[in-house]
Amino acid sequence: MHITMIGSGYVGLVSGVCFADFGHDVICVDKDAGKIEALRKGEIPIFEPGLEQLVADNVRAGRLSFSTDVETSVAASDVVFIAVGTPSRRGDGHADLSYVYAAAREIAEHVKGFTVIVTKSTVPVGTGDEVERIIRETNPDADVAVVSNPEFLREGAAIEDFKRPDRIVIGLNDDRARGVMTEVYRPLYLNQAPLLFTARRTSELIKYAANAFLAMKITFINEMADLCEKVGANVQEVSRGIGLDGRIGSKFLHAGPGYGGSCFPKDTLALAKTAQDYDSPVRLIETTISINDNRKRAMGRKVIAAMGGDIRGKTVAVLGLTFKPNTDDMRDSPAISIIQALQDAGASVTGYDPEGMDNARQLIDNIAYADDAYGAARGADALVIITEWNQFRALDFGRLKSIMKAPVLVDLRNIYRHDEVTKHGFAYTSVGRPMGG
Ligand code: NAD
CATH class of the missing domain: 3.40.50.720 (NAD(P)-binding Rossmann-like Domain)
Known part of the structure; x- marks a missing residue:
């Protein structure tokens, strides 16, 4: 599978490197050019036990790379994950979804062929509907399925949590995405991690x-x-x-x-x-x-x-x-x-x-x-x-x-x-x- 991870913070970087370790081809994208520059030099911008080695191993194996270029990576991907921040919005405490929506717009402009767009960021109920609407509005020809796949990893034990999760939750309303997501998580599925399919x-x-x-x-x-x-x-x-x-x-x-x-x-x-x-x-x-x-x-x-x-x-x-x-x-x-x-x-x-x-x-x-x-x-x-x-x-x-x-x-x-x-x-x-x- 060719995977793009939009957002290379705690969740994006850990998920991206673990997917690469499963054998997928992964490009971790971030709009922070300094972060991508550092990652390309092998410098890890966050402290997370075991991450540096796993990144180095997968870069060396040619399965993991880093980029600021959404266009090329998205166009070449079967699956695009959104793993950008969703902080509290100043003033009212609602989740600030501006980063998610901006990522959705950028993805929409560059998708080619059937692509599964997966929200890994923690987002309120109904965000998947809005992401889907934004994509259709930005690019009416885009052939996408929008999926929810929340992440449950804990910082400090993130790699272990990602590779040995208690469960993997996948929310979808478009059945074409089911086989793709099963393929993405196949190595974990074989390890008996329950894949829980629900509505988005x-x-x-x-x-x-x-x-x-x-x-x-x-x-x-x-x-x-x-x-x-x-x-x-x-x-x-x-x-x-x-x-x-x-x-x-x-x-x-x-x-x-x-x-x-x-x-x-x-x-x-x-x-x-x-x-x-x-x-x-x-x-x-x-x-x-x-x-x-x-x-x-x-x-x-x-x-x-x-x-x-x-x-x-x-x-x-x-x-x-x-x-x-x-x-x-x-x-x-x-x-x-x-x-x-x-x-x-x-x-x-x-x-x-x-x-x-x-x-x-x-x-x-x-x-x-x-x-x-x-x-x-x-x-x-x-x-x-x-x-x-x-x-x-x-x-x-x-x-x-x-x-x-x-x-x-x-x-x-x-x-x-x-x-x-x-x-x-x-x-x-x-x-x-x-x-x-
Ligand atoms: P983070 O702030 O560490 O990383 C987010 C990254 O996204 C940043 O590097 C930022 O530059 C990048 N970004 C923002 N907009 C972008 C865009 N349009 N294109 C490319 N890159 C972009 O955040 P995080 O801690 O990894 O959290 C990400 C999401 O995962 C949040 O919704 C969070 O709630 C959820 N989550 C976090 C954890 C955790 O332990 N940190 C665990 C589970 C879920």
């Missing part, structure tokens, strides 16, 4: 329903954590106790500072907006959004309380800035709100993140960036773990105590036990474990 609108909704459910699950356990603190229970044991029930499942039940990232915040909001437009509000999700928004700043207050209530003139060291480990993605990271809350209360902040600092510099003002955890902690009045990178899981507390101004640890990811921290003379605060855990 159903497929579009499945993606939002999945993300909203996961966001709700995280928010549920976060509220349980708050209750645990009040009633003297341990949220990790509550998680385990409920997660072992097969109807509930143990994943996404880790209490923490609230969900962030490039998907959950914008997708929950977009779903809530779509549902309101259809006069069928999803109140559980509206509430989830509001609880999570409040939570991030509440975590700032938790740090302030752990430091005695007044942090004016004090220094807080923050470990982990990205929304989760193993990515450099800073989009909607809880660290942004937490640091803002600490600065608003008069503290100075020093931060360290293994991969996210370049992106963080563009989003977080007025903090000092350190070269490692100990550099951040030097002279600090408290140390706050926001993201559970592996390198923060075995900190040398003796060393930290000797370089910090005050031995205070706030562990917003519950990666330590109370006794292993307090035995070094630290005051320890975690989430939902009033006895320290």
Whole structure:
């Protein structure tokens, strides 16, 4: 199969290289010429474990190339994926579909012969209809089938997720696309990954329903954590106790500072907006959004309380800035709100993140960036773990105590036990474990 991937970000690049690895001929296109130039030199613009090697292997094998030229690649393709961003629209929280529609117009101008156009970006119900309308309006002779194929990969484990998905959802209203999509995913199909064919609108909704459910699950356990603190229970044991029930499942039940990232915040909001437009509000999700928004700043207050209530003139060291480990993605990271809350209360902040600092510099003002955890902690009045990178899981507390101004640890990811921290003379605060855990 000849495949064009429009948009070579986290999803486009990972999907493109994995399709190439399956044996297809793939051209990854992006309008960002700098990104394409870098990719051609073998430089990967994002941090994603295993990606650099897989790209190099498939470029060497001649199955993967990079281009800014939509015309040539689309004209030569059987299948064109749209994997451009769909951020929240400024002002009203609906998904901004301008990149998707612009891509649809460009594709329409250049398609030759029967072509399957696949929306991989996360898009609200009905977007496929509009993409189809735009294509027919731009090029009435275009012979296309417009398909929805949402992506479920997680940053940080993206290649593994793409190659071993729990399911592949394909929404189509034109049966000619069915055989093509089966062929595209044949290697995974052989590995028993279920291919779930639905109508296009159903497929579009499945993606939002999945993300909203996961966001709700995280928010549920976060509220349980708050209750645990009040009633003297341990949220990790509550998680385990409920997660072992097969109807509930143990994943996404880790209490923490609230969900962030490039998907959950914008997708929950977009779903809530779509549902309101259809006069069928999803109140559980509206509430989830509001609880999570409040939570991030509440975590700032938790740090302030752990430091005695007044942090004016004090220094807080923050470990982990990205929304989760193993990515450099800073989009909607809880660290942004937490640091803002600490600065608003008069503290100075020093931060360290293994991969996210370049992106963080563009989003977080007025903090000092350190070269490692100990550099951040030097002279600090408290140390706050926001993201559970592996390198923060075995900190040398003796060393930290000797370089910090005050031995205070706030562990917003519950990666330590109370006794292993307090035995070094630290005051320890975690989430939902009033006895320290
Ligand atoms: P991204 O911002 O990393 O990448 C989007 C890329 O598209 C950018 O490089 C941009 O330059 C390019 N682009 C925009 N318009 C273009 C055009 N007309 N022609 C060519 N290139 C164009 O975004 P992402 O994180 O990869 O997300 C893409 C979509 O996938 C979103 O809808 C997102 O919700 C969804 N998604 C993301 C993830 C994730 O973990 N990041 C997971 C599942 C689904």
